[in-house]
Amino acid sequence: MTQTSVFSVLEAQNGAWWIGLWGGGVYRYDQVRATRLSVPESLGLDQVLSFAEEPPGTLWVGAVSGLYRQADGVITNLYERGQAAPCRNSSQRNPTRPCRASLTAA
Numbered sequence: 001m002t003q004t005s006v007f008s009v010l011e012a013q014n015g016a017w018w019i020g021l022w023g024g025g026v027y028r029y030d031q032v033r034a035t036r037l038s039v040p041e042s043l044g045l046d047q048v049l050s051f052a053e054e055p056p057g058t059l060w061v062g063a064v065s066g067l068y069r070q071a072d073g074v075i076t077n078l079y080e081r082g083q084a085a086p087c088r089n090s091s092q093r094n095p096t097r098p099c100r101a102s103l104t105a106a
Contacts, residue, residue: 010059018059020048026061039075043068047076 008020017029025046026037039045044065052060061068066079 005021008048008050008062010053012053012057012059015056018051018053020049020051020061025040037075038099041078043075045075 004021006019007022012018013106015031019027019029019034023046025039027034028037029035037045041069041104045061045068047094048061049064050062052062054060055081058069058071061070065078069076071076078098
């Protein structure tokens, strides 16, 4: 992890740790390595406030820029009214297709 300002931590049901950084995004630590949740920069998911998990493994992320739900490789910003797909840049803006999220090695 390149940032040191840890703001929120959640131990998931599967034993992985989700770490939210202030100014650094979201990381998942699986007891071996940390991987960064890769999302389009346009989402603004870099100032994380809190986490929650609901079965089966859906991650909720509270951030300054909104409330996000991550499940099955798809991240959705639920804060923005009327948007099922919250990507803000023109190449990804499509209200019928959610933004894709993936984990990348830190």
